[in-house]
Amino acid sequence: MNIVVPVKLVPDLVEELSIDPSGIALDTAWLRMIVNEFDDHAIEQAIILKEKTGAHVTVISTDIEGVDDLLFTAAAKGADRLIKLTGDIEGGINNHALARALANIIKELQPDLILTGVQAHNDLDGTLGPQLAEYLGMPYVGYISGVNVNGDKVEIRKEYPGGLIGEMEASLPSLLGIQASEQPPRYVAISKVRQMMKTMSIEEMTLSALDPTGAATVNRMFQPEALEKATMLSDNPDEAASQLVDIFKEMGLL
Amino acid sequence: MNQDIFVTIEHLRGNVAEISYIMLVAAHELAHGTGGKVIAVLLGQNAQGMANTLNADQLLYGEHALLADFNPEAYQKALAGIINEYKPRAVLFGHTSIGMDIVGGLSAQLSLPIVSSVRTIEANSKLISQICGGKIMAECDLPEPTALITVVPGGYKAEEGQSKQATAVTTIAVELPESLHINLTQYIEPEAGDVDISKEPLLIAVGRGIQTEDNISLADELAEAIGGVVCASRPVVDQGWLPTSRLVGKSGSTVKPKVYLAMGISGAPEHVEAITGSDTIIAINTDPAAPIFNIAKYGTTADLFDLVPVLTDQIRSIKG
Numbered sequence: 001m002n003i004v005v006p007v008k009l010v011p012d013l014v015e016e017l018s019i020d021p022s023g024i025a026l027d028t029a030w031l032r033m034i035v036n037e038f039d040d041h042a043i044e045q046a047i048i049l050k051e052k053t054g055a056h057v058t059v060i061s062t063d064i065e066g067v068d069d070l071l072f073t074a075a076a077k078g079a080d081r082l083i084k085l086t087g088d089i090e091g092g093i094n095n096h097a098l099a100r101a102l103a104n105i106i107k108e109l110q111p112d113l114i115l116t117g118v119q120a121h122n123d124l125d126g127t128l129g130p131q132l133a134e135y136l137g138m139p140y141v142g143y144i145s146g147v148n149v150n151g152d153k154v155e156i157r158k159e160y161p162g163g164l165i166g167e168m169e170a171s172l173p174s175l176l177g178i179q180a181s182e183q184p185p186r187y188v189a190i191s192k193v194r195q196m197m198k199t200m201s202i203e204e205m206t207l208s209a210l211d212p213t214g215a216a217t218v219n220r221m222f223q224p225e226a227l228e229k230a231t232m233l234s235d236n237p238d239e240a241a242s243q244l245v246d247i248f249k250e251m252g253l254l
Numbered sequence: 255m256n257q258d259i260f261v262t263i264e265h266l267r268g269n270v271a272e273i274s275y276i277m278l279v280a281a282h283e284l285a286h287g288t289g290g291k292v293i294a295v296l297l298g299q300n301a302q303g304m305a306n307t308l309n310a311d312q313l314l315y316g317e318h319a320l321l322a323d324f325n326p327e328a329y330q331k332a333l334a335g336i337i338n339e340y341k342p343r344a345v346l347f348g349h350t351s352i353g354m355d356i357v358g359g360l361s362a363q364l365s366l367p368i369v370s371s372v373r374t375i376e377a378n379s380k381l382i383s384q385i386c387g388g389k390i391m392a393e394c395d396l397p398e399p400t401a402l403i404t405v406v407p408g409g410y411k412a413e414e415g416q417s418k419q420a421t422a423v424t425t426i427a428v429e430l431p432e433s434l435h436i437n438l439t440q441y442i443e444p445e446a447g448d449v450d451i452s453k454e455p456l457l458i459a460v461g462r463g464i465q466t467e468d469n470i471s472l473a474d475e476l477a478e479a480i481g482g483v484v485c486a487s488r489p490v491v492d493q494g495w496l497p498t499s500r501l502v503g504k505s506g507s508t509v510k511p512k513v514y515l516a517m518g519i520s521g522a523p524e525h526v527e528a529i530t531g532s533d534t535i536i537a538i539n540t541d542p543a544a545p546i547f548n549i550a551k552y553g554t555t556a557d558l559f560d561l562v563p564v565l566t567d568q569i570r571s572i573k574g
Contacts, residue, residue, distance in 0.1 A: 013387045013520065016543060026390065041492070099362065119354065121387050121522075124394075126368035126404070130326075130358025139435040140359060141326055143351035143505070155439070159351055159505040160266055163444030163498055166324070171435045177355075179505070184493045214361055216369045216381070216394035216401070224384070224391050226548035230537060233552055237560035244536065245568050247552060251513065251534070253456065253480060254572050 001055035001149060003046045004111040005079075006102060006128065007039035009066050010120050017223075024218045025092070026122075033066045035073075038117025044181035045147055046115050047078040053149055056080050058109060062089055062098070068202065075196040076188040082200060087207035095128045096214030101207040102128075103135035111173055113154060118142045118177035125215035133175035141170055142177025257290030260345040262297075262333065263308065264352045266324065267441070270304050273348035275415030277405045278309050280375055281346055284396070285311075287379035288343050294421065295345075297321045297332055302423065309417035314340075316428040326355035327436045332428045334363055342400055349404035351505070357402050367397035371523075374409035384408070387522040388545035407527045447499020449483050455512045456482035457532075459502060461525075462489040463518020463539060463558060470495055472562045473517060479569040485509070487525045503528045517558045521546030538562070 011017060012032040020027035035043075046057045058081040059074040061067050071082040085105070106114065114136075119127045133140035145165075146157030149172075158166040159179055170176075233243040248254045259281040264271040274294075281292040294310035296302075299322035305313045314336065320328040333356060337345060345360075347353030349371055361368045371383045379396040384406055451457060458477040464470060473484045484500065491501045502509050504524040510531030517538045519525060526549055529535060537550035538558045547553045554561065 011386065013389060014541065017386055017389050019390075026386075037489075095358075096361070096368075099358075122385055123370050124383060124385060124392055126358040126361055126370055126402070127354060128358075130355065131362045134359040134362035139327055140355065141436055142355045157442070161271070161350070161505060162508075163501065163506055164266070165442040165444075167439040167442055169437050169439055174435065179351075180488075180492050214365070214367050216367055216397040219380070219393045219395065221390055221392045223389065223543075224545070224548065230547045230550035230553035232547075233554040233556075235555045237556045237564055240538075240554040240556040240561050241565040241568050243554075244552075244565055245572065247536070248480065248513075248569070253513065254569065 001049070001053050001113065002109070002111050003049060003055045003113045003115060004058045004060060004106055004109050005042050005046045006114070006116045006132070007043060007059060007061045007070065008036045008117070008120055008128070009033040009061065009064055009070060010036045010122050013121065019221045019223070023220050025221065033064065035070050036117045036120040038119060038178055040185045041181040042115040042117050042178040043074050043077060043079065044183065044185040045178050048182055049147060049149060050078055058083060060085065062093060062207070064089065069193070071202055072193050072196040072200065073188060075200045076192040077186055082202045084202050084204050085207045086204050088210055089207065093210065094125050094212045094215045095123060095131060096125055097210045097212040099128055099131035099135055100211055101209065103132055105205050105207070106132070106136065113149070113172060114138070114175040115147070115178050116175070118144070118179045124218070127177065129175055129177040136175065139170045139174045140177065141168060143179045144176045145180040146182055147176060256340070256342060257288040258293050258340070258342045259285045259288065259290055260340070260342040261292065261294050261310065262345060262347050262353065263294050263304070264348045264350060265298065265301065265304055270307060271348065271350070272412045273350055273405065273407060274308070275412040276407050276410050277346040277348065278415035279410035280372070280405055283375035284344055284379055287375070287377070290343055293342065295333070295336060297329060297428070305423050306420050307416050308421055309415050310421050313421045313423045314426050315423050316426045318428045318430055320430050320434060321428065323438045324352050325434060325436055325438060326359070327434045328430055330356045330359045330363070331430055334360060335429065336426065337364060337400060344396060344401040344403055347402065347404050349406045353404055357404055361402055366400050366402050368402045368404070369394050369397065370404045371406050372403050373406050384523055387520060388526065389543065406523055408523065445497070445499055447497060451483060451485045451500060451502065452507045452509050454483045454509070456480065457485050457509060457511045457514050458482045459485045459487065459514060459516045459519055460490055461487040461516065461519030464490060467493070467495045469559070472559070476562055476566045479566050479573065487519050516546055516550070517562065519546055520544045521549065
């Protein structure tokens, strides 16, 4: 069982985001990049499957700042092979370009199963998974929160609104967009990640012939302005508590 | 190529999804700019009855046994045929677990561009997308030749996409292979919880900002003091700190309490869409730029770990 997990780094939304002088992109100079949370779940799901069935797990990501940490962390969790994708990606790479170039690389890896995050918060030209699946000629199902390999099939749990689950079967090889792993992504100690830095190596592969066709041209980016911003209470905890009590009283809750 | 705007109607187990109506409103906005018609595309089996509520100029109905339930492979194949034949100016999909399963494959298969997470349409067919957890908006032109667009809720009222007049239905032939690589085995109903949060009048909601499982007790104590029920956003439930029956959001419950107290919740679109029916939203979040403050009536940037124990004490002393 050969599992490939393509993952991405995305801006940490806890940080303040700003638009760069071009007006059509995020200012990346001060951005802290973190692993896309759904990709983190995809890694976890792959490791869970490895523990259940003895799979070989390859984690693959583009070469931007933070990628080594991301890959070594995946290794500390149990990934067997780490691949960093280099190429002309300085100014960012959209999902269409990545899907086309990545398909060529992944074909060579001959996966039985590809797991990736169902989406990333900065996707503007669709998500990576279903495009990649199409280029690889594999079935795709997303919003998955449970994966079980059974012979040449994979049994999956697909999420629908309201907590409804669709239990499906897909033939292997297939590509799944992971919403949540069966268990929350495991924590690994920094010491274990450091140990991986010494013992594991990251292979480099080149993304060639990048073709970003398939995305729209962005005219401008801006931060949303609320029509009715909240009435802000005190930022002092004691004062805010008293104000909230008054509000609750006014509403007849107290 | 024509100027019509197609809307892929989402439905699940006999019910039209609300996003379908929202898409129809967005489609009318777009069609206004392109000068085309709004055409609803309904795929299913014995699903024709759903056509009656859709506010569209025309409806294409494709029936096939393999379309009875949602199946990304069958839907993609059927829609690829329809898009190839009609070549509409744009096709709208829900930014949902249905629409997002098919739009990427269609884009790659048909070499058509995608614009994701579109919330509103502005003059001259400008598309406004909501990304980065609701913190950033992006404006794009309507790409050519046929734009595949995923639509998020929040920009338009579903009621405006509903119609009492029956739409003219054109039945179309759908050809699908005899067998597929993906098959639905069964539906699993959501686990019933001890409480139904969709009916509770006072909800104490915790998000990522609660940080640890132990800290959930802060919410429990406050809920007990004031007489509310604790619920959570996705990260908390994914960690297993609260059961799925307490999940508020896209794949959990939609709630409409009198008061929704959001603690450490940033207000990502997937969460916000499920709480907009609340009478009063109160947000506690140390990030002044958190989108939750854009929909809350009251807010504070006080640290919840300082604020909530004080608040619980004050409520306890009032209630005695």
